[in-house]
Amino acid sequence: MDDVDPVRAANGAFYRAHEERDLDAMAEVWHRSERAVCVHPGWPVLRGWDQIAESWRRIFAGPGRNQFLLTGESFDVGADRAWVTVEENLVDGDRMVAVSALNVFALVPDRWAMVAHHASPIVPMLDR
Amino acid sequence: MDDVDPVRAANGAFYRAHEERDLDAMAEVWHRSERAVCVHPGWPVLRGWDQIAESWRRIFAGPGRNQFLLTGESFDVGADRAWVTVEENLVDGDRMVAVSALNVFALVPDRWAMVAHHASPIVPMLDR
Numbered sequence: 030m031d032d033v034d035p036v037r038a039a040n041g042a043f044y045r046a047h048e049e050r051d052l053d054a055m056a057e058v059w060h061r062s063e064r065a066v067c068v069h070p071g072w073p074v075l076r077g078w079d080q081i082a083e084s085w086r087r088i089f090a091g092p093g094r095n096q097f098l099l100t101g102e103s104f105d106v107g108a109d110r111a112w113v114t115v116e117e118n119l120v121d122g123d124r125m126v127a128v129s130a131l132n133v134f135a136l137v138p139d140r141w142a143m144v145a146h147h148a149s150p151i152v153p154m155l156d157r
Numbered sequence: 158m159d160d161v162d163p164v165r166a167a168n169g170a171f172y173r174a175h176e177e178r179d180l181d182a183m184a185e186v187w188h189r190s191e192r193a194v195c196v197h198p199g200w201p202v203l204r205g206w207d208q209i210a211e212s213w214r215r216i217f218a219g220p221g222r223n224q225f226l227l228t229g230e231s232f233d234v235g236a237d238r239a240w241v242t243v244e245e246n247l248v249d250g251d252r253m254v255a256v257s258a259l260n261v262f263a264l265v266p267d268r269w270a271m272v273a274h275h276a277s278p279i280v281p282m283l284d285r
Contacts, residue, residue: 064233066242066259073279074229074244074257101202105192105263105272110238112261112273114194116202129202131194131259131275133240135233144233145240147259149277151201 033104036111039134039141040104044097044117050089056082060135060142068147070128096120109136110144117148127151161232164239167262167269168232172225172245178217184210188263188270196275198256224248237264238272245276255279 039058046054059065061078068074069088075081098118105112110133117128133145167186174182187193189206196202197216203209226246233240238261245256261273 064231066231068257068259068277070277074242076231103192103194103204105238105261107238107263108236110233110235110240112238112240114202114273129196129275131196131261131273133233133259133261135235145242145259147257147275147277149196149198149275 033106036104036106036113036134036141037102039143040102040113040115040132043132043143043146044099047088048097052082052085052089055085058143060137060144064144066145066147068149070148070150110134111136111141116151161234164232164234164241164262164269165230167271168230168241168243168260171260171271171274172227175216176225180210180213180217183213186271188265188272192272194273194275196277198276198278238262239264239269244279 043058046058059078059081063077065078065081066074066076067081067084069084075084100116100118102113102115113132115130117130119126119128127150128148129151130146130148132143134141135144171186174186187206187209191205193206193209194202194204195209195212197212203212228244228246230241230243241260243258245258247254247256256276257279258274258276260271262269263272
């Protein structure tokens with residue numbers, strides 16, 4: 030149960046749901062419980078799936094960061110929890126925004142569910 | 158092995174080492190390996206204990222944030238990995254700085270060792 034591939038797939042599904050602005054797919058990624066925690070860059074801490082879902086609704090309704098270039102992915106997979114670090118390089122119109130993220134997943138019976146996402150800017154804005 | 162107390166103790170030791178500017182105590186808290194990852198507010202991602210130790214040397218040598226008021230601690234403890242979220246309210250001279258942190262611990266034979274610390278400002282500066 031220390032196989033990285035299922036965690037890599039779960040982490041990939043998170044970024045795919047974000048890129049595609051797909052709230053249903055995003056809901057599939059998360060552990061939809063009070064235990065989930067999410068910190069978007071510059072946002073207050075969100076606790077529980079209800080707050081987190083609302084944040085994605087607002088993000089998906091807003092103007093767009095539509096494409097990620099993920100770099101520096103690292104995985105550490107335990108028996109029933111796993112964590113991932115990754116640099117999210119967001120293509121936002123004609124700008125690149127570099128964000129560092131720490132994602133935590135919990136093994137629920139049939140899948141690795143995201144329980145925490147903490148993202149913060151590395152460089153606030155970098156014009157290309 | 159889902160007892161919160163040892164993880165709470167490990168997380169507390171991290172903040173105590175920080176407050177006391179004690180590099181030896183900080184080294185005891187961490188998993189001193191290439192696997193460790195640390196993101197201080199506004200810093201680039203640090204990977205591996207060597208980089209992380211150097212960051213603490215610089216932080217401990219610098220002017221001081223010496224006192225934390227920790228609020229909103231939450232714990233999720235798995236078989237061999239655990240994660241903690243906490244708001245770090247730093248008393249920095251006459252200012253309060255609110256920081257959100259996500260800490261990850263791995264169970265190594267005899268202790269819960271910190272493998273990831275990701276901290277970012279909630280509110281950049283809040284004068285009291």
